[in-house]
Amino acid sequence: MGSSVEQNILVTGGAGFIGTHTVVQLLNQGFKVTIIDNLDNSVVEAVHRVRELVGPDLSTKLEFNLGDLRNKGDIEKLFSNQRFDAVIHFAGLKAVGESVGNPRRYFDNNLVGTINLYETMAKYNCKMMVFSSSATVYGQPEIVPCEEDFELQAMNPYGRTKLFLEEIARDIHTAEPEWKIILLRYFNPVGAHESGRIGEDPKGIPNNLMPYIQQVAVGRLPELNVYGHDYPTKDGSAVRDYIHVMDLADGHVAALNKLFSDPKIGCSAFNLGTGQGTSVLEMVSGFEKASGKKIPIKLCPRRAGDATAVYASTAKAEKELGWKAKYGVDEMCRDQWNWANKNPWGFQKKH
Numbered sequence: 001m002g003s004s005v006e007q008n009i010l011v012t013g014g015a016g017f018i019g020t021h022t023v024v025q026l027l028n029q030g031f032k033v034t035i036i037d038n039l040d041n042s043v044v045e046a047v048h049r050v051r052e053l054v055g056p057d058l059s060t061k062l063e064f065n066l067g068d069l070r071n072k073g074d075i076e077k078l079f080s081n082q083r084f085d086a087v088i089h090f091a092g093l094k095a096v097g098e099s100v101g102n103p104r105r106y107f108d109n110n111l112v113g114t115i116n117l118y119e120t121m122a123k124y125n126c127k128m129m130v131f132s133s134s135a136t137v138y139g140q141p142e143i144v145p146c147e148e149d150f151e152l153q154a155m156n157p158y159g160r161t162k163l164f165l166e167e168i169a170r171d172i173h174t175a176e177p178e179w180k181i182i183l184l185r186y187f188n189p190v191g192a193h194e195s196g197r198i199g200e201d202p203k204g205i206p207n208n209l210m211p212y213i214q215q216v217a218v219g220r221l222p223e224l225n226v227y228g229h230d231y232p233t234k235d236g237s238a239v240r241d242y243i244h245v246m247d248l249a250d251g252h253v254a255a256l257n258k259l260f261s262d263p264k265i266g267c268s269a270f271n272l273g274t275g276q277g278t279s280v281l282e283m284v285s286g287f288e289k290a291s292g293k294k295i296p297i298k299l300c301p302r303r304a305g306d307a308t309a310v311y312a313s314t315a316k317a318e319k320e321l322g323w324k325a326k327y328g329v330d331e332m333c334r335d336q337w338n339w340a341n342k343n344p345w346g347f348q349k350k351h
Contacts, residue, residue, distance in 0.1 A: 006061070008032040009256065010084045010126075012069060012117065013091030015042040017200040018132070018189055020050050022088065022249040024198070027058045029253055036078060037091065038068040040109075041203055045347040049197045069113030072120065079124040086128035086259055087121060088252055089114065092161070095207045096136070096305070099158035110161035118172060127179045130255045131169060133269065134162045135187045135241070135310055144277070145313035148185070148269045155305040166269065173267035180265050182255040187241035187273035187312050189248050190283075191332040192339035199339030200245075201346030209283060210242075210336050217293045217337070218344035224295055226280055228302035233309060237280035241273035241311035244327035244335070248272055254323035273312025274325040283329065290333035291341070 009026060013019045014035030019042075026033050027050075035047065044064070051059040067074030069091055078084075092110040093099070099106045121127060136159035138146045154160040166183050173179045190210040192199030205221075206212040215221040229236040251272040258265055278286075284295050318324050 006030060006032045007085040007260070008034065008083060010078065010087045011035050012087065012089045013037055013042075013132075015039060015044065015046050015064070016090055017042075018186070018245060018248055019090045020046045020198045021193055021245045022090075022252045023050050023062065024053055024193065025246075025249040025253050026256075027054045027061055031256075032061045034063045034065065034078065034082070034084070036065045036067045036069070036074065039066065041093070043201070043347045046198055046201070049347070053193065053195060053197055069117050070108060072116050075116060075120040079120050079126070084124075084126045086130065086256060087117065087126065088130045088256065089117060090132045092132065094134075094158060096156050096158050097207060099161075100156050103157035106157050106161050110158075111164060114165050115168070118168075122176075127176070128259045129169070129179075129181045130252055130259065131165065131181060131183050133166055133183045133185045134159065135185050135271070135273070135312065137163045137166060137185060138310065140307040141310060144309050145275060145311050146271060147313045148271060148316050170267050177266070179267070180259050181267040182259060182265065183267070183269040184251060184255060185269060185271050185312075186248060187243050187271070187310070189245045190242045191244040191246065191327065191335040193246065194335055194338070196335075196338040196342040199336070199343065199346075201343070209280060210287075210332075213284060213287050213295055214336055214340040216295050217287065217291050218340055220344070222296070224284065224297045225300045226284075226297050227300050228306060229299040231302070231308045233279055235279050235281045238306060239277040239279050239309035239311065241276060242278050242283060242329065242332055243273050243325055244332050246335075247274075247325040247327055251317065251321070251323050254317075254321040258321050268320075270317045270321060271312040271314060272317060273314055274328070275312055275314040276328075277309055277311040278329055283333075286329045286333040287337065290330070291337040
């Protein structure tokens, strides 16, 4: 970093899957980091592992706070104690199916929490944010790859919270142009840190493909349900853009550097994906190859609201953030299996 004073970054949801991997990269790049997390879908053990990965020196630059963005007092306490140069906002709930059955929980967590965060940031004059958005804001895209200026639509309450929050960000920037906000639209994050010490550890039955495959591989679940095998794709299964979580983490560092260096960034959206579509069955076979295990599958009907194929156009992030995904399916599966194999029960010891 060019400045002599370390930049201090608040990371909400920093104990979660993408949060922990990003915090490792931030510390390695010389940032100071404060995490706020309510541990709703994560565990404090993950933060201990981050400390262990970066070593004792960098670990002194990391502070963890148990707190909830829905409680303004929790955020106020942080901002009144120290100055933040920017916020990376990961905190939120992310299960599509659950959001359909319980939309109010999603509005409370994702919308109310974020609005509280903006209020406090404004009060303390911290007006730079990197926000976790999602490829769900493209709905069922008419054409792929998805480009950032496509018309946005959401198919479920979770996706709507991300869409609303993007609109809120744009409104705040329009009203107060000194705000600089980068909206990162993640595609499908998978994989884990190459050490196998941190990775995705969902509570309950996983909602996403890779943790599900991983739990089948280690014997926690009997088989993998593949939803939809009659899509108009190469093998009938749905196609998605899977991105290695370490590439995603580097994308956040690139976005942060862009906020600090570009006075004209305003409020801008960027896709973070590989630009490559991979089918569910291709992912399964990649994991079988990495793990040497057979993954029993059960072909199920399509799920309502699932699109046939969604993958990213990555040109804008390459051009403006100078960022491009480095890892392919082989590395994603290798690192996912390494994490699963070393931590079959996630961060817990064993049931």
